[in-house]
Amino acid sequence: MKQYLKLSLLTVSIGWLVYSCAKVDTNSPLTPSLGAPGVVTNVTVKNDSAKAILTYTLPNAADIAYVKAVYSLATGHIREVKASVYDNNLVLDGFGDTLQHEVKLYAVNKAEVASAPVTVTVKPLENPIWGVFRNMKVYPDFAGIRVITKNPTRFNIAIEILQDSLGQWFPYNGIYTSTDSINSAIRGMDTIPKKLAFFVRDRFLNRTDTLFQTLTPFYETAIAKSSYREYTLPGDAVSAWASNRVSNLWDGNWEHWPGCNITTDQGKPSVVTFEIGKLAQLSRIVIWDYAEYLNSGRGYYYAGNPRKFEIWASANPPLDGSWANWTLMATCEEIKPSGLPYGQLTNEDRTAGMAGFNWDLRSDVSKMRYIRIKVNQNWAGSYFQSLSEVQVYGDPR
Incomplete structure (x- = not known):
């Protein structure tokens, strides 16, 4: 038995030695060289x-x-x-x-x-980051700042934002996009002056000059959703299902069924009305569209998601459902960042939809308490609306 074991070990050792000697060098080209090729x-x-x-x-x-x-x-x-x-x-x-x-x-x-x-x-022509930089305007906004510029070639860019702290510049935030029309707000700032710096770069780390500005954000707070109430008026759109009430727009569920409000299509612009529970100087509203089910998964810019619509507000609306005593606060149009055809989405499109859409409201009007969303055209080309959540911001002091 011992002799058999010794013989087996010897056989394995010889086999491994033969394999090692004959092993192919996988780091070398598999095709032998025919010499240096000719030039292009x-x-x-x-x-x-x-x-x-x-x-x-x-x-x-x-x-x-x-x-x-x-x-x-x-x-x-x-x-x-x-x-x-x-x-x-x-x-x-x-x-x-x-x-x-x-x-x-x-x-x-x-x-x-x-x-x-x-x-x-x-001799390349000018990098598009320079056009984006020359067109860039930065303004104070409610609880933050707003960056507006154009990127007509849809170049992949980053707008880097730095903040001064005791004479040293540190990264603060950034805007990363390939959309052609950039109108982005950076929120979460106190209402004190801030020294900021802005430059544009591409993915190869080519960068523009730097724009320096001192900006003071406006006061703003989120109006507590606990005070929101349904306020259905004559002529308002009817919910398509009993579980899809307007009150779902402030239930904290911005993604899953049935925590949404989907209305029926009545062949005319659809309207939903609600109140925020107190008078406030309104600044903006964030609307989360309902993520529709597509062949590629959940998606936005589809079906009843509003494409062209209006935001109205009132301090004391008439009970007959008319538009008397209502003020147009914003005329809105959703723009898909990628510009792709209907039903096609990129990760940037989905990210924008998941973040919700910010719509600035007029600041030159008195305090308001009631909100109406009027959809003139959804992404399907009809009128019904498909929303998940809303959040109203302003100054209720």
Whole structure:
């Protein structure tokens, strides 16, 4: 028995030694080199915003795997971009200036052997972050600040916000988006002056100059939902289900069925009315749309979610349901950040919907107590509304 065990161990040891000697080096190319490939030819350059597009002719060789470009960015970073052998163009991105940049082009074969470089010069057009920066306006807002600007090319940008503390600048907040119209509020600030700094950057850390401003936010507080009440008037929309009462709009459930208010479609703009329980100088209202069920999961900008609508307010509304003694506080339109067609969403679209939509209300009117939401067009193109939650803000002092 001992002899058999010794023989087995010897057999295993010899087998392992043979395997180790014959083991394949997986770090080496699987295809043997046929020598350095020829160079790419007929290279043309099209300069564009923050990038350049190269087209070329591949060398006549069967083992070409890809073409790569190597170049330096203004940040000092060396960037390498590759294109498949099935393409004849390369997009060189990441530029933060409009200077000339030298680019080296290589054809690389399946053995990872590169050709001699072909050198071309590109001169990218202005990075879109500069247009965003030049158009940027920053204002004090209720319990915070508001940043407004345009991003017509829908470039992926970040607006970084810094705050001064004892002469040192520290990151405070940021706005990260690719939408074309930026109108963002940063909340949660005290009503004391704040020294802030703003600049725009892209994902390659190219950045603009810095805008410095001292801003003093306006006083604002959330009107407690415990004082909200239904206040149905003649002509108001009818809830589609008994469980979908208007009072669901302040039950704290902004996502799940049946904690929402979905109205029937009566072939005309739909209206819901409620009161906030006290007179207040209104500043804004946050509306959470009901997340509809799509093929890809829950989603916004769909069905009865309001697309074009109005917010009205009154201190003492008539009981006949007419619009006498009502004041138009805001004309609103939901804009999908991605701009994608109906039913298609990005993560940014879902994030915006989950956060709720902030709508600023007129500050040049007296205190109000009653609110009406009038939907003139939902995302389905009809009139019924599908909402989950509301929160009214203002100054009830």
